[in-house]
Amino acid sequence: MKNREIPKGLRDLLPEExxxxxxxxxxxxxxxxxxxxxxxxxxxFEFLEVVESGTGGDIRKDLFLFMxxxxxxxxxxxxxxxxxxxxxxxxxxxxxxxxxxxxxCNVFRHVQPQRAQYREFWQLGIExxxxxxxxxxxxxxxxxxxxxxxxxxxxxxxxLNQIAIxxxxxxxxxxxxxxxxxxxxxxxxxxxxxxxxxxERMDLNDEVKESIALMPVLHGGLEILNRIPYAEHNRxxxxxxxxxxxxYEALKICGVIDHIVxxxxxxxxxxxxxxxxxxxxxxxxxxxxLGGGRYDNLMGHFGLDRPATGFALGLDRLALxxxxxxxxxxxxxxGGKNFAAVVAEADRLRQQGCIVEMxxxxxxxxQLQCKLQGRSxxxxxxxxxxxxxxxxxx
Amino acid sequence: xxxxxxxxxxxxxxxxxxxxxxxxxxxxxxxGVDEDSRNMVFTFAEPAVKYIMCRPTDVPTxxxxxxxxxxxxxxxVIEEQSKDVFELADLGYGYCxxxxxxxxxxxxxxxxxxxxxxxxxxxxxVAERFFRSQGLQVEIIKLHGNIELxxxxxxxxxIVDIVSTGxxxxxxxxxxxxxxMESTTRLICNRVSYRTKHKQIQPLVELMQNTVxxxxxx
Numbered sequence: 314m315k316n317r318e319i320p321k322g323l324r325d326l327l328p329e330e331x332x333x334x335x336x337x338x339x340x341x342x343x344x345x346x347x348x349x350x351x352x353x354x355x356x357x358f359e360f361l362e363v364v365e366s367g368t369g370g371d372i373r374k375d376l377f378l379f380m381x382x383x384x385x386x387x388x389x390x391x392x393x394x395x396x397x398x399x400x401x402x403x404x405x406x407x408x409x410x411x412x413x414x415x416x417x418c419n420v421f422r423h424v425q426p427q428r429a430q431y432r433e434f435w436q437l438g439i440e441x442x443x444x445x446x447x448x449x450x451x452x453x454x455x456x457x458x459x460x461x462x463x464x465x466x467x468x469x470x471x472x473l474n475q476i477a478i479x480x481x482x483x484x485x486x487x488x489x490x491x492x493x494x495x496x497x498x499x500x501x502x503x504x505x506x507x508x509x510x511x512x513e514r515m516d517l518n519d520e521v522k523e524s525i526a527l528m529p530v531l532h533g534g535l536e537i538l539n540r541i542p543y544a545e546h547n548r549x550x551x552x553x554x555x556x557x558x559x560x561y562e563a564l565k566i567c568g569v570i571d572h573i574v575x576x577x578x579x580x581x582x583x584x585x586x587x588x589x590x591x592x593x594x595x596x597x598x599x600x601x602x603l604g605g606g607r608y609d610n611l612m613g614h615f616g617l618d619r620p621a622t623g624f625a626l627g628l629d630r631l632a633l634x635x636x637x638x639x640x641x642x643x644x645x646x647x648g649g650k651n652f653a654a655v656v657a658e659a660d661r662l663r664q665q666g667c668i669v670e671m672x673x674x675x676x677x678x679x680q681l682q683c684k685l686q687g688r689s690x691x692x693x694x695x696x697x698x699x700x701x702x703x704x705x706x707x
Numbered sequence: 708x709x710x711x712x713x714x715x716x717x718x719x720x721x722x723x724x725x726x727x728x729x730x731x732x733x734x735x736x737x738x739g740v741d742e743d744s745r746n747m748v749f750t751f752a753e754p755a756v757k758y759i760m761c762r763p764t765d766v767p768t769x770x771x772x773x774x775x776x777x778x779x780x781x782x783x784v785i786e787e788q789s790k791d792v793f794e795l796a797d798l799g800y801g802y803c804x805x806x807x808x809x810x811x812x813x814x815x816x817x818x819x820x821x822x823x824x825x826x827x828x829x830x831x832x833v834a835e836r837f838f839r840s841q842g843l844q845v846e847i848i849k850l851h852g853n854i855e856l857x858x859x860x861x862x863x864x865x866i867v868d869i870v871s872t873g874x875x876x877x878x879x880x881x882x883x884x885x886x887x888m889e890s891t892t893r894l895i896c897n898r899v900s901y902r903t904k905h906k907q908i909q910p911l912v913e914l915m916q917n918t919v920x921x922x923x924x925x
Binding site: 427428429470472502503504505506507530532533574576594595596598599600601 | 771772773774782791793794795796797893896897898899900901902903904905909912
């Protein structure tokens, strides 16, 4: 029966699942708000030009595309950062920066659906617009860590990198653009086998080769930054390393350093990142939970040149780790023969902040007791009053 | 996956014997690890490692989804499935090649001579990607075994298959026309495990690389 199917990769969320989602959203919203972030909502679909000018060319195969009757090519938003950069550049150009914005939205990607990978999924995240520098990055990374903590994760890690280390290395290599993008792809996918083969065949000096080969495997504390041979001679790379150093120190002050590791293989797939990037993981799930970083050129694409940084977190994936909320909230069931009395009692309890259901089927006390058997979250109130004459009955 | 155990998915079949040898050479326990055993999971306490026995084609799935941290499987399987896993080391053994093969009449045909032909294969993704990258339109016919039969029975004009010595091709009067790529056994890793269990995984990767370099596997 086709009329019982839903499109591939989409989900219905039932009350228990929605409760988990809402609970996480509320906690995150409270946290974001306490740091001064304000919520925005952007359209569910955008022009393809907007999305592509932000994310770079490679994303089209993951987009849901369709046309409007005016001949525009539309796409369901695959993520929020580009839309928010567009929103801020068009509507906030005369405001003072930095601006702090957050969102909780569904996004759409045409991926092969499987566990932890859906075609429609929920993201929440923040964008700190118009602020450059270590303190801004530290704020965003701290909020990322605190969000995971607030949502009930204990054993998570956030991997940090500064992509200028890798990019400057590639620039210095003198490779053509095609080779550069392939190397980048291999480092990102940690395809160490193909990477070492490519490097062997390439005409590069040994120091650069060795450094590139090390990128995907360097992982740990600050000490690993001393292990990149070429960085001493490259000003851009050594600046990037110093920046990472300073962020690490700042994160100590912010109290989240226990969750931070340095991982020079984290490059993030999207082209718009320009500086510090990071990803969050839990050992309980084989997929990443959050990702973000600095994207200083993105807003410029939309006509307002401002530095920016932010992160996004996948709510559906997090729900897999955090699991169901155990306790159901207490609730009342009010029944009785006198409808007016039932309504009055239910309203009285609701005013006290209780969750109150009314028996709308006119059941007897025994019937209601029978229904509630084994459902300990319910408390039954049965009003024995007889109905008055002329009252509307069942 | 939440445990401290390092879980490694092993490919049953041809690769198992050399894989067990590799594991023992890098100092991991292998006592009783054997596909004839009825066990599908082998657990060792010291060091804390768990092996799971899988069909080769299932290994990337176990690793991608995090049911195993590491996997040992042929590049041919990885290439066909394009799963999102890290490929950490080339273990060198289990050599084979993806080739385009066909009846002897086709020997010497230029690549463009394959345009609009029909190719039978167990590896539709590899085949499709290869022909496309050469700008060719080739109809792919997915079969599950005995690919050599397809051209004999007129089901296809050519085949895309893996060969190691080429004997099966010769026995069926087929000749190799084009080489697509070479394949050996690889160590693959889950994206998250690589970060959360880096301290266990990275030394193992280096040990395996050194073992391959030292030639002790051959």
